[in-house]
Amino acid sequence: NFEQTDLAGQAQEAVDSSAPLGVWWFIGERPQGDTELLMKSIVRSLGLGAQEWAWKDPNELLDSKQLPQLATPMVAIAFGGLAAQKLSGERDPLPQLRQTILGFDQEGFEELPLLATFELNHFLTRPKDKAMLWQDLLLAKSILQNI
Numbered sequence: 001n002f003e004q005t006d007l008a009g010q011a012q013e014a015v016d017s018s019a020p021l022g023v024w025w026f027i028g029e030r031p032q033g034d035t036e037l038l039m040k041s042i043v044r045s046l047g048l049g050a051q052e053w054a055w056k057d058p059n060e061l062l063d064s065k066q067l068p069q070l071a072t073p074m075v076a077i078a079f080g081g082l083a084a085q086k087l088s089g090e091r092d093p094l095p096q097l098r099q100t101i102l103g104f105d106q107e108g109f110e111e112l113p114l115l116a117t118f119e120l121n122h123f124l125t126r127p128k129d130k131a132m133l134w135q136d137l138l139l140a141k142s143i144l145q146n147i
Contacts, residue, residue: 022144023072024053025112027087028079028119031055035120046137058083064108073147075140076104076114084116094118098132099139113143 024046031039043053056062058078067074078084081094089105090097097116104112117136123129 021073022052022147023074024048024140024144025056025074025076026053026079027056027058027076028083030057031120034124038120038123042133042137046141058086062104062106062109067109067112073144074112075143076112077136077140078114078116080119081116084114088114088116098136101139101143113140113147115140115143 026039026042039055046053056076076087078087081097084094084097084102085091087104087106088097088102090102094116100116102114102116103110104114115136117133118129123133
């Protein structure tokens, strides 16, 4: 079963010296089957611990209480054009939204960098496009390092 981290409950852990260097929100349709395996592989390749990432449903309202405390750097990645458009308020198609730092179109989240990439299933049906996913992940990592 796919596990999700509760960031609000872990704000206390941020006080610990092992606090994450950054937090990643992955937003989109919940991975299942092969897409879940791909997501686990992404998390592993980024070297993310359980406290460093969370999966979010784009249809659920975000609450600013979910944001990590103590100015922990954070980045969000929207999987799929519909998720990216809904969260950012942008109308451009996904190919034009990729590799661009978007903002959330929701009060309290405007400063949270949002990146758009294809849905996880896209990368399973078009393995050659995984290079684009890696580009998007590297951009997100760069953003975290420069916040």
